[in-house]
Amino acid sequence: MRLLDLLDAARDLDCGAVAGIVVTLTAQHGVAETWTGACVPALRRLAAGPDRPGRPIDIAAEHTLSVGIARGLDLVSAPRHDDIRSNHVLLACAPGEQHDLALKALSAALFERRVGTFALGASLPWESLFMATERTAPGAVVVWSQTADTADVAGLLTVAGCFPDTAFHAGGPGWLAAGVVPRLTRAGLSYLTSLDLAVSACARVREPLDMEA
Structure with missing residues (x-):
């Protein structure tokens, strides 16, 4: 479910792209499946640390991912x-x-x-x-x-x-x-x-x- 797209957008520090992916995924799969199938795995992947040992955890990417997901979820329910x-x-x-x-x-x-x-x-x-x-x-x-x-x-x-x-x-x-x-x-x-x-x-x-x- 575009997990890698979420991670790439987060590492690019692009909150808008993260939010856009979340909105698209919820339209295609619903909120629950998007949350459990893409958002949570992406958050866990970044929280687990870098793929290569010795590199620091990318806190900026974690924050970008969290903020972008929040923005996307807000957009999904914003009309009311x-x-x-x-x-x-x-x-x-x-x-x-x-x-x-x-x-x-x-x-x-x-x-x-x-x-x-x-x-x-x-x-x-x-x-x-x-x-x-x-x-x-x-x-x-x-x-x-x-x-x-x-x-x-x-x-x-x-x-x-x-x-x-x-x-x-x-x-x-x-x-x-x-x-x-x-x-x-x-x-x-x-x-x-x-x-x-x-x-x-x-x-x-x-x-x-x-x-x-």
Whole structure:
């Protein structure tokens, strides 16, 4: 799925080219397949280091790839990003968590399913998550944690406990690394292990996004 094209564009530090490839791939294969089949492998390839020993990791290329993928995913779902009245899933990173790229993929994949999102980005304080949930009354909330350091299960359970009619989900490897997934599931929260699972869980909202309005 044009993995080498993504890597070449990233190494050329061409965010626009990366974004264009992502947009093209999503149109041809859908967001989920593009994310799992091209974006994630490309990110892992660059993070693993250079092909030749002794060369430093190309941080600039990694950043270009991440920014370009994010830009492409934003373009995929941009037509309705300004229509917050139709949004029904709230997406946020746990406090201190800066990695929100996977949530952009989820937002774009939900857009394909006619479900809108409130995408609140990186490092959202628990108090702000509470207020956002209260204000928007979403059908579902996804909180992302990339590392064990940001997997604050007590904070998540406290907020989730205030909204028994809203489905709360934990996403990201941080929850698994912290060993808190059993506590989450015992409390009625689900741990999302893949983009497809996240889309299926979050698509169960009260009403669809009206794409024709």
